[in-house]
Amino acid sequence: MSRHPRRAMLAATILAPVAVTVTTAGVATLSAHAAAGCQVTYTIGAQWPGGFGANLAITNHGEPIDGWTLSWTFTAGQTITQSWGFTADPASGAIVARSAGYTASIPTGATVAGGFNGTWDNSSNPVPSTFTLNGTVCTGPGEPTSPPSATTAPPATTAPPATTAPPPTPSADTLFVATDGNDANAGTSAAPLATLARAVALATPGTTIALRGGTYQFSTNVRIMKDGTAADPYTITSYQGERVVLDGENLPHTPAPVGGSIPNLERGVLHIEADFWRVRGLEIAHGPYAIFCRDCSNNVFERLITRDNYESGLQIQGAASNNQVINLDSYGNRDPRKNGESADGLAIKEGFGSGNVVRGARLWNNSDDGFDAWLFTSPILVEDSAAWGNGVNRWNLPDYTGDGNGFKMGGGDPDPPANHTIRNSFAFDNAVGGFIDNGNPGTITVDRNTAWRNGDGGFKFANSTSRLTGNLAVGNGAGVSLGNSTATGNSWDIKSSWSSADLASTDPSVLTGPRAADGSIRSSNFLLPRSYPNLGARS
Known part of the structure; x- marks a missing residue:
């Protein structure tokens, strides 16, 4: 790797x-x-x-x-x-x-x-x-230029006659958007707007933007550049659970050419450089990233589907703190411009900031990795999540370079230390590794995770001083790699040989199937050890 x-x-x-x-x-x-x-x-x-x-x-x-x-x-x-x-x-x-x-x-x-x-x-x-x-x-903002003094008054003009009344002032609490709406409307349930971009422009802190069901096409991405507050965050959500698809296929860079770059502001169907936003219940597909969140903090991304994009599904980077990614499904993302090397299901990378949490994510069939923390140097908590089938060339990309790990917990050149935590998570059927430090020399907490049937090692932490407890490795292509990391109470500490016969079930259909009503991953006995029920991850 x-x-x-x-x-x-x-x-x-x-x-x-x-x-x-x-x-x-x-x-x-x-x-x-x-x-x-x-x-x-x-x-x-x-x-x-x-x-x-x-x-x-x-x-x-x-x-x-x-x-x-x-x-x-x-x-x-x-x-x-x-x-x-x-x-x-x-x-x-x-x-x-x-x-x-x-x-x-x-x-x-x-x-x-x-x-x-x-x-x-x-x-x-x-x-x-x-x-x-x-x-x-550079020594400070320049002084504004004063307007030129008037020399003669301009000739008086007659105001044009009114032709149409201005649209009513929208509610400060909720703006509605619908595929059959009109951006001249007030944004009420009876008179919805047509575009998410117009709703974002009209919204004030505390506004909820409710999208009615349907598929929304874009020729320009939606750029979110204004902050809410802790007391009055902005919210973008589907209306009462209706299926809302934001389709970025008509945006530039879908895909970018091999070796091409994507300008910062054109990254993402939703491009966010703002704080205190809640994005819930949307399906975002075919974009140059689904959501690209740079220098953004105190945001919540909940019950989203980011699929089949031409870069990572959800990427958070830069100065980014206290973001929550809850019950994300991110799959089928690939990057032809990098021959599969860059598109992850979820990436929190190339930045810093405390308090970022990933919970209940399912990340599968992406061209690079399921989760990637490359060059993010502050601790990230990942828990109750699963990554499978990553790093397989399903798109016949030439000179394929996807890394194929379930959870990549750092890395860089040089490799900065980052003390991430991953617990109660599954990595299976990935092309290369299950859980890896990727050169991160920090102390990663790896607690009660399960690696099964990955192409290379299930747990690869030879470059770090990590602490591994209660993890389960079965049927991977290589053994664990620990280096100076410490391991206690893991499957390899208990006995030297494990097989599928030691497991209650190797059927992932419940874990990979529909979620529970509250958005969580449904419980099952998938990869539960028969004799050691407290070993490894539990869904």
């Missing part, structure tokens, strides 16, 4: 729990016609012996920018070894960072982000004091 370090280039964000943050801001002349303000935030997210990860965010307070160069100086011998969102040359001393294609455009008021892994001397890692954007030092 290869770890494909080039995957770190997929994101334009950061990696790691915040350790040190410095912000410099400034006035930069970015065009011949106007002065523009800019602000640069540099965050050291994680630091380990010989290495560190950092984030850069550039906010444009002036005229739109199309292509940028950002310069700063490392004064203590730091060196950039791997970057995303920009390229760096030189990569030590006086740094010159040039925008990538997908971060080149910075509209007025917008922010783009990039990140890097680097080396340091284990003695001093000072934050750069000055940043220069397109040749001018």
Whole structure:
């Protein structure tokens, strides 16, 4: 199993729990016609012996920018070894960072982000004091330009006659959307809107957007860029459980060409850069990602189906904390542009932030992995979940490179430590591994999980100092790999040989079938040991 370090280039964000943050801001002349303000935030997210990860965010307070160069100086011998969102040359001393294609455009008021892994001397890692954007030092938002003084009054004009009355003001509590609606409507149940994008634009904190049943087609994705609050979150939901399908087949990059890239804002049928949103009860298919959530926190993704997309089903990355993924079904996602190497069922990757939880997820038949925590350096909790059939080339993609693991609990180049937890989860029939540390040198808690009939090892934790307790491995293509990890009360600790005859059932149909009324995975005796009922996962 290869770890494909080039995957770190997929994101334009950061990696790691915040350790040190410095912000410099400034006035930069970015065009011949106007002065523009800019602000640069540099965050050291994680630091380990010989290495560190950092984030850069550039906010444009002036005229739109199309292509940028950002310069700063490392004064203590730091060196950039791997970057995303920009390229760096030189990569030590006086740094010159040039925008990538997908971060080149910075509209007025917008922010783009990039990140890097680097080396340091284990003695001093000072934050750069000055940043220069397109040749001018950033020192703060520019002053707004005053309008020109009037010289003569404009001629009086006659107001045009009214032709149609403006639409009624929508309710602040609920906006309705229907396939036969009209965006000129008020968004009531009797007069619904036609598009989710219009509902998002009209919504205020506390609004529920209720979609009536049907299939919604998109030529432009829905971009969610405003925050709710803890007291008044936004909600997008199906109306009373009606089947709602958001179909992204007509969006750009479905699929992107082999070797192609997807601009940040065009990632996802739903592209979210916001906090305090609840997304429930939707089916999202055929998009360039179903949901792409960058620098987003305190969101809930519940009872979603993300299927048959041209990248990962649900991806959370960047500065992301306290997100909950509850009872997700994500399957059939693939990425022709990367020959299967990138599309996971669920990815929480390339970032940092505490409090992220995955519960009750089912992740199957994706081209790469079921779950991927590549380069996410804060602890993630995964529990009561299942991943199967990942990494098999069902689409006849050429030069197939899907990794094929059930739960990939980290990784990077270099590999940053991350102390994730996975418990009470199943990994079976994956092309390669069941549960793996993927080079993560941290301490992963691996408690009461079951790995069955995976192509390679069921539990591969030779690169970490993980703690494995009460896990069950049966019928995998290779034995467990532990290295310096510790193991207590696992199946291999109890006896050396296990087979299907030791299990009450090898029929997964209940686990893979319809969910219970509350959205949870239904209980069964699938892979339950006959003689050790407290060993391994339980659905």
